Amino acid sequence: MKAEDLKYLESHEWVSVVEHGGQQVATIGISAFAVEQLGDIVHMELPGVGDSVTAGEEFGEVESVKAVSSMYSPVTGEILEVHSAIVDDLSVLSDDPYQKGWLLKVKVDSLSKSLLDFATYKQQCESH
Amino acid sequence: MQKTALTDWHAAHGGKMVDFAGWSMPVQYDSIMAEHAAVRNQAGLFDVSHMGRLRFSSPTAEALLEGLATRKIAGTPVGKIRYSLMCNEQGGILDDVLVYRLRELNGDEKFWMVVNASNREKILAWLQQHDPENHAGLEDRTYATAMIAVQGPMAVPLVHEMLGMDVAGMGYYTGQFVEFQGYPLLVSRTGYTGEDGVELIAPSEHAEVLWDMVLAKGATAGFRPAGLGARDTLRLEAAMPLYGHELSEELNPAHADLGFAINLKDRQFVGRDAIIAAQNAPGIRRRVGLELEGRRPARENCPVMMQGQVVGMVTSGTFAPTLQKPIAMAYVDPEVAEVGQQVEVDIRGKLHPATVVKLPFYSRP
Numbered sequence: 001m002k003a004e005d006l007k008y009l010e011s012h013e014w015v016s017v018v019e020h021g022g023q024q025v026a027t028i029g030i031s032a033f034a035v036e037q038l039g040d041i042v043h044m045e046l047p048g049v050g051d052s053v054t055a056g057e058e059f060g061e062v063e064s065v066k067a068v069s070s071m072y073s074p075v076t077g078e079i080l081e082v083h084s085a086i087v088d089d090l091s092v093l094s095d096d097p098y099q100k101g102w103l104l105k106v107k108v109d110s111l112s113k114s115l116l117d118f119a120t121y122k123q124q125c126e127s128h
Numbered sequence: 129m130q131k132t133a134l135t136d137w138h139a140a141h142g143g144k145m146v147d148f149a150g151w152s153m154p155v156q157y158d159s160i161m162a163e164h165a166a167v168r169n170q171a172g173l174f175d176v177s178h179m180g181r182l183r184f185s186s187p188t189a190e191a192l193l194e195g196l197a198t199r200k201i202a203g204t205p206v207g208k209i210r211y212s213l214m215c216n217e218q219g220g221i222l223d224d225v226l227v228y229r230l231r232e233l234n235g236d237e238k239f240w241m242v243v244n245a246s247n248r249e250k251i252l253a254w255l256q257q258h259d260p261e262n263h264a265g266l267e268d269r270t271y272a273t274a275m276i277a278v279q280g281p282m283a284v285p286l287v288h289e290m291l292g293m294d295v296a297g298m299g300y301y302t303g304q305f306v307e308f309q310g311y312p313l314l315v316s317r318t319g320y321t322g323e324d325g326v327e328l329i330a331p332s333e334h335a336e337v338l339w340d341m342v343l344a345k346g347a348t349a350g351f352r353p354a355g356l357g358a359r360d361t362l363r364l365e366a367a368m369p370l371y372g373h374e375l376s377e378e379l380n381p382a383h384a385d386l387g388f389a390i391n392l393k394d395r396q397f398v399g400r401d402a403i404i405a406a407q408n409a410p411g412i413r414r415r416v417g418l419e420l421e422g423r424r425p426a427r428e429n430c431p432v433m434m435q436g437q438v439v440g441m442v443t444s445g446t447f448a449p450t451l452q453k454p455i456a457m458a459y460v461d462p463e464v465a466e467v468g469q470q471v472e473v474d475i476r477g478k479l480h481p482a483t484v485v486k487l488p489f490y491s492r493p
Contacts, residue, residue, distance in 0.1 A: 040161045042447035043423040043454075045478075061476070063425055065160045065447055066357050087423065 001098045003032065007074065008121035009056075009114060012037075014098065015074035017108060024108035026075045030062065032097045033125045040065040041090045046103060051079050055112035059104065071103075074112045081105040132177035133274040133335035143355060149245035151178035154355040163354035164361050164449040167321050171280030172354035173342055176320075180248030181273050181329060182241045182255075185265030189239040192255070192264045193227055196398055198381055200391040204229040206237055209301045209316060211389050213381050214251065219402025220377035221384070222254060223247040224369065226318065233305050233312050239264075240314075242275070244371045258398075274335030278342055279325035279362075281492070282349050284317075287326050290345055291315065295326060309334070320359065322366025323492055364455065365448050367417055367488035373428060373443045374415060374457055382406035383459065385415040385487070413440060413459040417487040418473065420480050423447065425454040426473045432458050433472040433479060439464045442473065448489060455489050456482070 006014040012034035017026045035041065043063040053059045053073035060071045083103050086092060092100040116124065129152040139145055143154030153175070156163060166172045184192075194202040199212035206229050214222045228240040243251045248270065255266055278287055288295040293306050295315060303316030314329035330338050343351060360370070369375050369384060381390050382403050392400060406412060420426055425447045432440035440460030448455045456473065464471055469484040 039156065040159050040449075042425065045424060063423075063447065065164075065361060065449065066155070068425075068427060 001027075003098055004118045006098065007115040007117060009072055009074050009112060010116065010121075010124060011070075011072045013072055013074050015111075015115065017075075017111070025080065026077065026104075026106045026108045026111075027102050028059075028074060028104040028106060029097055029102045030071060030093070031121070031125075032094075035093045035097055035101075038062060038064040038066075038069060041093055044087055044090070044103070046082050046084060046087075047079060049079050049082055053077060053079060053104070053106060055110060056114065073106075074115060075106055075108050075110065077106040077109045079104055080107050130178075132175055133332040134175040134177060134276075134339055137336055137339065138175065138353070138355075141353065143353075146356070148356055149178060151245060153178055154353070156355040156357040157353050160355070160357035160361060161449045163352060163358035166350060166352045167280045167323055167354055167358060167362055168450055169281070170350035170352075171278055171283040171286065171325070171346055172321075172352055172358065173339065173346075174277040174279065174354055174359055175274070175339070176277050176327070177270075177274040177332075177335070178245040179270075179275060180243040180245060180251065181269045181275065182243065182252070183267050183269045184239040184241070185267060186263060187237070189264040189266075192259050193239060193241070195396065196254070196258060197225070197227060198390045198397065198399065198403070199227070200395060201227055206231050207302045207304060209303050209318060211301070213375070213384075213386065213389055214254070215381060215399025215402070216377065217398055217402065219380040219382075219399045219406055221371075221375045221379055221381060222377065223251050224371055224375055224389075225251070228303050228316070230303055230305060230314065233307055247371060272332055273329050274332045274338075276328045276330070276335065276339055276342070277319055277321075277325065278328065278351075279319045279321040279323045280351075281324060282346070282351070283323070283325040286342070286346050286349065286351070287315070287328075290341065309337075313338075320366075320368055321362035322368070322488065322490055323362070360444075361446050361449055364444055364446055364457070365450055365488065365490035367457065369415070369457075370444060379459075380406040380412075383412050383414050411462060413461055414465045415443075416440075416458055416460050416465050417485045417489055418442070418445075418456045418458055418471070418482045419485045419489070420454040420456065420473060420482045422480060423454060424475055424480060426456045426475050426480070426482070430456075430476075431474045432460050432464075432482075433474050434464055439471065450490055457487075460484070
């Protein structure tokens with residue numbers, strides 16, 4: 001997945017939605033900008049398979065040496081897969097945030113109404 | 129926001145600037161982990177000019193400070209530096225400070241004091257309250273001077289050579305003025321990282337040249353500038369208390385595990401009676417170290433639990449870069465304060481097993 005093809009929340013989560021067996025499946029992660037800003041990520045607290053997430057609400061936490069930050073869901077739905085192995089190798093977040101750095105796959109009920117396209121998201125990051 | 133003599137340098141060299149106690153300070157330049165490792169293995173430079181530097185021109189300062197500090201100040205030998213607390217009448221900790229007795233370049237002996245940035249105004253007011261006519265000759269030198277900490281195993285040899293001064297022969301917690309490039313430079317064997325090192329106090333107008341010189345001379349040896357982020361993880365591994373976390377006006381020194389900084393015998397100082405009362409009171413929480421299982425760090429205000437009961441509170445916590453595990457300092461009930469005690473820490477609703485460990489978490493080899 002390329003950064004340009006993804007949708008973003010203002011709070012720096014990305015989402016990609018594909019059609020899979022008549023069902024919309026969202027892959028969710030955090031942006032390269034977020035990873036860079038957080039710096040020195042040491043832990044992630046992720047939900048479990050079967051849990052539900054709600055668009056705009058917290059689904060987990062990312063811990064840097066400095067502080068803890070919440071991660072927010074771009075979609076509402078049920079979690080199909082969790083990338084729990086990422087906790088053992090957090091370097092993939094900075095090396096490959098949009099492929100190997102995925103965090104959740106979710107069966108989509110609905111999408112957040114606040115999703116930004118890449119250009120708008122990029123503009124928001126640059127104005128920081 | 130207030131600027132130190134080096135704030136512009138930090139901003140121009142990639143420092144991520146934050147507001148710290150009203151001062152614009154770098155939290156990091158690159159990575160906290162890398163800056164932390166540089167201090168543990170080579171050396172790091174910290175701008176600590178935001179801290180308050182006070183000078184007392186009159187010898188009566190000795191009696192004033194003796195009456196306010198928990199540590200014995202009267203009779204401090206020239207060149208010696210003492211870590212002390214200052215308390216109010218109720219024993220609440222107003223600040224933790226360094227008191228220096230120094231020989232200045234003209235041969236005069238003077239007391240100096242370094243206080244926390246966040247407490248400077250409070251301590252100035254406290255000193256004025258106890259010496260309204262300023263017999264001690266108190267003068268705030270915070271703006272006229274800058275303070276640079278050079279910390280790490282390679283710090284002392286480099287500063288020794290750079291200044292052409294026997295820094296390596298100086299004792300820990302001693303300080304000396306030296307004339308360097310035509311100005312008075314205060315060199316002390318002090319720091320807040322758990323490593324060997326020095327702190328330099330120079331007139332503000334010379335700060336940037338001095339900073340650049342240390343950095344340039346240390347560049348091949350891996351010296352790098354380090355920010356407040358690394359300063360916090362370093363002091364936490366060394367179990368050094370931070371005002372506003374392990375120390376506050378709500379806490380009495382008797383509980384802070386800082387016995388070395390409290391001299392009660394044959395002395396009178398503000399807060400003494402309250403400290404004695406607290407030492408004799410049962411059931412008071414004590415400062416301990418916790419190591420957590422897993423990788424999730426506990427943070428300030430996480431409850432410490434035991435069989436469903438709250439038995440303490442975390443005051444600082446992080447993922448320790450040198451130890452590669454989460455550590456925390458906490459105040460806990462005396463029944464669970466023994467080394468080896470198993471407890472749990474409630475991190476935002478989830479319980480994590482932790483063990484009370486001996487402090488400091490890290491001691492330099």
